């Protein structure tokens with residue numbers, strides 16, 4: 001574990017994980033699905049190579065087709081309900097990890113804010129990073 005970049009887990013400790021390497025991209029998403037699953041104004045997500053994340057425990061999953069047509073599978077603890085991971089058919093081999101699920105998340109720094117079109121006025125964002133009404137243009 002000493003080699004891991006970071007570790008984390010759910011609120012009750014049933015599901016834990018380690019990240020072997022730093023994330024590829026970090027973002028803050030205000031889409032209405034993220035608001036619904038978070039119960040807040042956005043989700044803060046760090047995306048890693050799937051191979052870099054080792055999961056202990058058995059998260060429950062829920063899959064839904066997004067507006068983009070991609071199927072997004074969200075993983076959460078079956079006991080305490082903490083949001084943990086997300087995967088999309090649009091980005092195979094990549095896993096999103098909720099920033100708040102890490103034991104220490106001080107390294108998290110969103111590089112972009114996405115789905116600003118549905119950002120609630122009360123969900124105040126102070127970070128000065130590029131924002132997109134929906135998704136950023138493909139690279």
Ligand SMILES: [Zn+2]
Nearest residue numbers: 010012077080
């Ligand atoms: Zn739990």
Ligand SMILES: [Zn+2]
Nearest residue numbers: 029030031034
């Ligand atoms: Zn979202």
